[in-house]
Amino acid sequence: MASQIFVNLPIADQARTRAFFGALGFTFNEAFSDENALNLVLGDSLFAMLLSPERFADFTVKPTSDGTSTEAIIALGVDNREDVDRIADAALANGGAKAKDPQDMGFMYGRSFLDPDGHHWEIMWMDPKGFEG
Template sequence: MTQMIFVNLPVKDLEKTKAFWKACGYSFNPQFSDENTACLVLGDTIFAMLMTEPRFREFTKKEIADAATTTEVLLALSAESRDRVDELADAALAAGGSEAMPAQDHGFMYGRSFQDPDHHIWEVAWMDPKVLAEGQQ
């Protein structure tokens, strides 16, 4: 079986969060979703389990970080092109997200970052496959 990753994130308003990600062009797996959790499909083996805060609290004894004031994690997604980086970041901003940091262009690598409605920071990056194949930076 191929290994998968399920990143669990607390959300304040599940329906608002689902609408945000749908506007960014993503879908959800209903098999792992219910009224308290939405399984965001990021790739064939990559998922974000978006959980209402009460549901999220069932999995930890620790306080939930307030992502509006504390960075608990930086989530990074690869993109197949510079244009795709811009498409996803622009869609996130149009859907109500906010810019987390200015775009970074290093020539061989280009990235942008945004915050979702719950202030989780998502980075989207493209890396030149020629440079990666050559092992240069």
């Protein structure tokens, strides 16, 4: 089993990206950040490497997206419904765009947004009691 995850995403503007995710309450590991990369800390063992287009291209043998298509949806589970709303509201207030309408199934609640580079993020909460038989 894996013990960490590093999602790699291309970004156009490092300062804009840093400000956006900082406004959502996330931090960066500066030891793994430089002029071509930001190491976004999403959790204890969850990271996103936000890379300049040139640095991102170093990691793939296929052409990279021009930002007009969805290649991945990054879904983050949080501890409660309030965190879902806090993060999604902050995203929308700081340059993000609404991706889909909120989804409320009682035992599961989620909202989504597109970051300033067009990457699709889902923030979700699930009540484990909702799955008990």
